[in-house]
Amino acid sequence: MTRTAVLICPGRGTYNKPELGYLHRHHRQQMDLFRSFDAIRAEMGQEAVTALDGTSRYTMSKYSRGDVASPLIYAAALADAQALAEDIEVVAVTGNSMGWYIALAAGGALSSQNGFRVVNTMGTLMQEQLIGGQLVYPFVDDNWNYDATRKADLLADVAHINGMDGCDLALSIDLGGMLVLAGNEPGLAAFEASQPVVQDRFPMRLANHAAFHTALQAPVAAEGQARLRPDLFGQPECPLIDGRGKIWWPGATDTQALWDYTLGHQVTEAYDFTRAVQTAAREFAPDLFIVTGPGATLGGAVAQSLVLADWKGMEDKAAFQARQETEPFLIAMGREDQRALATG
Known part of the structure; x- marks a missing residue:
């Protein structure tokens, strides 16, 4: 029997010391994909993603940088999105903040490599300018x-x-x-x-x-638009829910508008992740909400968003926990005790 799922991609702050080695632990079969990302990094004179993930030492000063964290999170999240069990049907994709870029690739509006280019470019620009x-x-x-x-x-x-x-x-x-x-x-x-x-x-x-999703990021948005062409973007293969709760439908998406939102509004205006999750719940009523790795911290925000919407009568944390215990519907792939529920 098919299980329907909304896929949720994480943003910055989710690849921390416990996540070091995530690509090598969970996705050795995807090394060709990761090496294609390494080639893009090499063009910019940057350290390979496989080397960053494969090292034995984690330091916050290095791994929290936008030009390091962003590509690692993208690689881990996209590989997780591609590792779902065969009985899971993804009915919509959304993400938090930088997770929107990952959602674009997971939902087919960007190729795996072009999604990486977007994430790596924007993460590098954010780090170089580090405004606020x-x-x-x-x-x-x-x-x-x-x-x-x-x-x-x-x-x-x-x-x-x-x-x-x-x-x-x-x-x-x-x-x-x-x-x-x-x-x-x-x-x-x-x-x-x-x-x-x-x-x-x-x-x-x-x-x-940096001061993401505020007017302070206008210089980053302008530089991102200059470096990343609109023709990188195509029609999504499944519905995408953005940081306003707007749904971008397959076959009906204005790809120029998608580029403009992604590198404009999404960079300089507030991101309403709560509304994105609540839109996903109300419009698609999935069996599961699957948060890709790395990390599992976004699960709490997803659960809170559903409680705030009184989703299926869950009015507080205790009600969420009771339902989750009897019928797990929120799966964080970054948690070892939940990962197999999504990967089979």
Whole structure:
């Protein structure tokens, strides 16, 4: 019997020390694909993806860089997307932030190599320019109870800080029960000073992350458009859900508009991952939500997005956990205890 699935691709911050060697552990049969990525890296004078994954030593300073993390995450996620069990039918693909680029390749709108070119180019540009930074802050409590007033108050504080002299701050990603905020140093510091520390770790800065999905990235968007041609993009083979919740349908996609969104709006405007997941749930009603590796941190944001939508009556974390325990429907391929549920 066929299982339908929405495939969800992760963004930056998902290839960490435990993920070192992910390509060699899980995808030795895909080495020809990875070597084609190495050839693209060689053209730019960059270290091979297979060498980066195959080394014995992980350092945060190196592996959190955009020009290192992005190609590794892309290779791992795309290989996972191509390793699904034969009884799984992917009915739609989406992703978080950089995961949109991976989704384009997993959904057939970019070839594997052109998808790599997009990811490697944009990751390198982000690192070279490294404009601003990001932090994460939750607006739900430990049981994922939604407080609309709390979220509104936080966004009002962001707007207030953004209006202060010398401060840039904006919503970067709506990420389940979290707000990812981005801005310049004065803007980020002002938010950290204005909000209490919660759960012993938030607000939390993200290492080597620029002010993604804000107007500060306009120079990166312009350079990306100059380097990456519209003819790299083709019709998707399955529906793609972008960072606004818009669906790009096979056979009905304006590929010029897809290029324009991907290297324009998607770079400089807020990314609503929550809405993308909720659109996937409502429009495609899949049996499974499969989050590709590397890492498994995105699973929480997917679950929170579904709870916030009251998906199948799940109103809080406890309800999600109860349903997941009896009928696992959210599979993180980066988790060893769940991977076989997707790969067979």
